[in-house]
Amino acid sequence: MSGGVVPLKDEGSPSQVAIAGAVAGLVSRFVIAPLDVIKIRLQLQVHSLSDPLSVRGITGPVYKGTIGTLKKILRDEGITGLWKGNIPAEAMYLAYGSFQFSAYKYSCHLLDSLPPPYTLPSSAVSFISGAAAGACATTATYPLDLLRTRFAAQGRERVYTSIVHSIQNIAAHEGPGGFFRGLGAGVSQIVPYMGLFFTSYESLKPVMAHSVIPLPFGTSDAAAGVVASVLSKTAVYPLDTIRKRLQVQGPTRSKYVHGNIPEYRGVLSTLALIWAREGTRGLYRGLSVSLLKAAPASAVTMWTYEQVLAVMQATEDQPGDD
Template sequence: MSGAVAHLRDEGSPRQVVLAGAISGLVSRFVIAPLDVIKIRLQLQVHSLSDPLSTYNIQGPVYKGTLSTLKHILREEGLTGLWKGNIPAEAMYLAYGSVQFSAYTYMSHLLDAIPQPYHPPGSVISFISGAAAGACGTTATYPLDLLRTRFAAQGRDRVYASIVSSIRHIAEHEGPAGFFRGLGAGVSQIVPYMGLFFASYEALKPVLATCAIPMPFGTSDAAAGVIASVLSKTAVYPLDTTRKRLQVQGPTRSRYVHRNIPEYRGVTRTLINIWKNEGRRGMYRGLTVSLLKAAPASAVTMWTYERVMAAMLTMEKTLSEE
């Protein structure tokens, strides 16, 4: 392994990739859980203080900014309110991290095997592999993502008493399709997001690792993750908002902390509806806290993944030399 400048696709065995991906997912989720809850609350809000009755003429809770939302949740729901939906989210991040990095490595190796003169450039390999990894990870873990969103959207009045009851309720009242509400928006958002993220990360990683100012403890990996995350998240954010709005549709739509979530159908209709009634601000509501969440999440994920992988490779090498 060539230190911090090795490509992700060249690191570790399939089993090591799965384990490193799972651990990085668990660690990053716990760190960013409060910011995730704040982001979801802001994304589901269809009005602001400048428009208290909202374009839908329905009263409901009003949050203004990240700090205001944080204070409101702490005051109304206590500290545990910032970790609502964390159990399905931890399960989701564990599975997602494993699937994502495994799919990325597998697809990269497939594309690397394409002979000349058809062999694609490294940036193209990273983009396609990242897009495929995002699509696989999102589809495989989507029901957990939906549960995470619905629990995070609950206020003091609980919609679901437990994970088990939520699964039973959705299965009974919405059927199997209920677990995949908004999947189209999720996949259409994650494909360009993860493609841009991995392409940016792979390009930035060697540059930051060899920059004039040395970064301790492998933090060049974290820095590359932060920059790649900010660029890609901003580009696809409207689709993320669309996914959240679709995830809370169904018979419990009016029971969440926001009582005025409109009824949406389909990705395109939802995008048009938000743009028409809420404008550009509605499309990007919660972007600030999303970046505050995505940047450290990506930094922790990539730093943890690289450190765990390095530790496993070192251990493997030590054992082979004994």
């Protein structure tokens, strides 16, 4: 790429954006898969070692902290336990990355083409486009997200023996709606998250590109991605916890590694129940590992996206053989 900083929304053709987004999603998922499993296990835990009354009669594991959860999963389930749900997650990230970047680019161009006096400032274009891209990608890939959560929630005793079995079981016992449990929380979370993320990223990228201070993660793309992700993730984290709790509802709820997951119905009622029974801490359970996951995930995603796009553009610009 040239010395100047080109906004993300102005880079690449639609096909290049889709390919770069898909590759970025795959690479990012592979890197952060173990942290994702740890986060989901913590989010589904409704009890804590600091509350002795809550652990009476509990037969499932009690996790405490990121390192403690990591050790317990390795001890009880082996190293493969850290990659549970990775197959549907890889498929989700592949599709999500492609949908996300394509929808973002399309939305940006659409909003930039608005005639005066309807022209929007750049920050508003980034926010609206990021929110729209996140909503579209989340809805399109949500069944895969739900499968990822359910497989990650399985302990040594399997609820589903394979991807095919899980699809058949959900379709037979929960119907089509079973694949979209918690979608309301997912969209409610992703709209502000992606809006804030892309707005922060577009704003931080040119600033960090000209920073005189050595940047973490090597490049302005990665550093901007990390900061934008941490800020956005913290703001909307309770909705992510609600989504995870809703995704494991249904006839198999008591069969996951946490056998005491309460029955929840709807985003607002789930929020109220978690607040009443577990307090603020319950809504933010697993936030530390989520931020630990979000930083490298966003850094790897944005860095990979920019690098793949640059390679494709460079290859396209090369003159053909005479």
